[in-house]
Amino acid sequence: MAPAPVGTAGLRWVYTAMHGVGWETFSRIIGEAGYPAPWTVSEQRDPDPAFRTVSFPNPEEPGAMDLAFAKARTLGAELVIANDPDADRLAVGIPDETAEGGWRRLTGNEVGLLLGWRAARAATADGPAAPGTSLACSLVSSPALGAVAARYGLDFHETLTGFKWISRAPGIAFGYEEALGYLVNPETVRDKDGISAAVALLGLAAEARGRDATLADLLEEVAAEVGHFASGQVSIRVEDVAVIGRIMAALRQDPPAAFGETAISSAEDLLTATEGAPAGDVLRYRLADGSRVIVRPSGTEPKLKVYIDAHADSGEAARTAVAALDAAIRELLARLS
Incomplete structure (x- = not known):
């Protein structure tokens, strides 16, 4: 687990476990990595099989992140992180003055693009990547990941939907599907995992913050590279x-x-x-x-x-x-x- 980047100090963010099991593990990991503690959505922090604050406990569903966005608006947060109840998926919210309520959830493809870009840069940080190093996604996910792979000289694989296929991609360094599933550390967790993906996303946000940039700015930086x-x-x-x-x-x-x-x-x-x-x-x-x-x-x-x-x-x-x-x-x- 990489330590929190320098830009982490003072990061203001909100976390919700969506009535699931994510908080116990996630809080321990971010503490050990050195990230500042988030404000939690207390109504959704602990496991609750009735999922009483949402109509359906999936961050993709309309309204599921409303409590988190409300807290972020009230407290002036920079970022919202959400897991689904079994914490194998990740959702991310950012301020957006054009969106209703001033916040929007990034799409699964946007988060996948950011995390794929992160993986591509890491794989080529010391020169060309090892032969066969690849990025992978389901065939219904955005072709943007393939453009990132081409930009950084990596292999690219499209698979059927589901991580039983994505995780088998040869040489995989990162894989995702647009339905909020991300595989960011194949050497440790060769499946979608919302906890490790959240830590990776926090690292990106902190690194950007260290140079006065945001996740929205990072999306523009990726677009400048691949369209x-x-x-x-x-x-x-x-x-x-x-x-x-x-x-x-x-x-x-x-x-x-x-x-x-x-x-x-x-x-x-x-x-x-x-x-x-x-x-x-x-x-x-x-x-x-x-x-x-x-x-x-x-x-x-x-x-x-x-x-x-x-x-x-x-x-x-x-x-x-x-x-x-x-x-x-x-x-x-x-x-x-």
Whole structure:
């Protein structure tokens, strides 16, 4: 465990365990590393099987981090860290004057990009990385991680969703999936782990703070190196799971030529993937403007999920491209369902 960087002194931050088990272990680790103690969301600090302050105990869910954000606003915090109840996932909140309430949760792809950039810089700190050193993510996560790998001369692997696949990537130095799961120390924990990921994220925040920068500034620094990426997701829940099968079949039988005004330049059906490539009930479309759309059934819920990724010269342009694709995909799914 690396000691806390110099910029840690005076760091003001809030932590919530989301009614789970994270605080006991996390508090001990950050104390030993030398990080200042956070303000905790006391209502959510200790295990509570009723999860009484949230409608669903997942930091991704709307409202789940409201108590943490409220505390951060009241106390003038710089950062919010959240674990899910079993502490294998990490969520991060930062001040954002454009967001409702002045705070927003970073997406899983944004946190994955920061932690992947951290891993790439560490792997090349003393020169070129060892041959085969790699970054890895699920195929529905942002292609930004692949751009970081290319920038730093590392290998890159895309896998099926789930850490049983991500953790097997050859030479892995870092891996993640957009659903808030991060593998930051494969020599110690070869799985997603919210505690080690939180410590790594705190280290990044402290290092940035030491030069009067923030996590938002770091995202801009990464974008200056690899370009601006934006992501979105369309998810439709169904009462009858057969509807999902019908939509997937319709997309295969009558493939779309475009999403809205953006032409599709290539399409892949991972049910018939080539040997060595990830295989599953997944359709992947690459668009003429460099965007990407992936369609797949959820593996855990009666949902069809569509993942949208765009790459542009500015953050605004990337977000605009995602918004246009989101509208077009919702219209298409409404017709097919």
